[in-house]
Amino acid sequence: MDAQNIRSMDDSDQNPEQGFTSDYLLYLLAAASDAASAQFHAQVRDRGLKVPEWRVMACLAEQDGQMITRLAKIALYEQSRLTRIIEKMEEKGLVRRSPDSQDGRRVRVFLNAPAREMALDLIRQARAHEQELLDVIRNTGADRIKPTLKTLIRHLDPDTPLDS
């Protein structure tokens, strides 16, 4: 090899891709999602829940008795993964499973009462936290962000259920 290209402390180099990452939509989406979620997830863990458990509970609080596959889609998890998440949640007593009476292949998942309480409570916290974030971007586009994201999601994955 040639002489080592030892960089000085000041990191002053000619980078042909200057500022790609930090202005790249996919990166900004991932970074924003990560950072925002991390903040709220602390509150989730304070309740002895894991993040996937919270996600599932939030889905079920809205629509109890979902089937595994659909729950997986909504919660953004892979089906086999969700199956195992539900198994653990059942052991913890958060949910119960029962096969669909109409279609024996389906397994429907129901929130147990105490878990529902906790879910509703967390949803309140989530709404408060969301409002804080919206306040942060009040002057930057708080009113446009949700519609924009929804448009994107609908386009990329028409199956994702988005009401409004």
Place this chain on the structure above:
Amino acid sequence: MDAQNIRSMDDSDQNPEQGFTSDYLLYLLAAASDAASAQFHAQVRDRGLKVPEWRVMACLAEQDGQMITRLAKIALYEQSRLTRIIEKMEEKGLVRRSPDSQDGRRVRVFLNAPAREMALDLIRQARAHEQELLDVIRNTGADRIKPTLKTLIRHLDPDTPLDS
């Protein structure tokens, strides 16, 4: 692929939290990030790269010779995880490591030439893909989304480097 969206007619449940999830900012961010990334990641895998490898390469294409910790922060990975990602990338011949001459604790990571080629190429593809997405949200707030996300990120994690 074609996930069925068939809710049984009998799904008449009282949901006190109607429409929480599908209008919740953190959910929309995660869902949008997931869906958008999934689309581009297919192109990454076509080149025989794993997603973490692409992320690291994109960072290094911009600023070669980063240290592990910083790379981890930018690429949104945990430090110990990044260490292992870099190990594999080194085995694959994508990058090389060398200890910082000034500070023996630091390990700097450099892109090898062929990997740089590939990175620059993928960055081009990424830009094209990004443009497609921006076109999709052209009328919904394409001009506001990046600034909004950046404001959010800066607020949540002031250490994240965002130029513009």
Place this chain on the structure above:
DNA sequence: TGCGTAAGTATGAAAATTCATATAAATTCC
């Protein structure tokens, strides 16, 4: 009715990720 196909869930095994902590080099500060 019976057969081929599809849908829904589960599961083994491999790969990845996390968490706590070890190790080692630099810095602080007395």
Place this chain on the structure above:
DNA sequence: GGAATTTATATGAATTTTCATACTTACGCA
């Protein structure tokens, strides 16, 4: 100068996640 502290990376072990596929039930239809 050196002990205490902080910073940077690596690593063991447990846990989680993925991938392919098995398994079961339902459905289409000749």
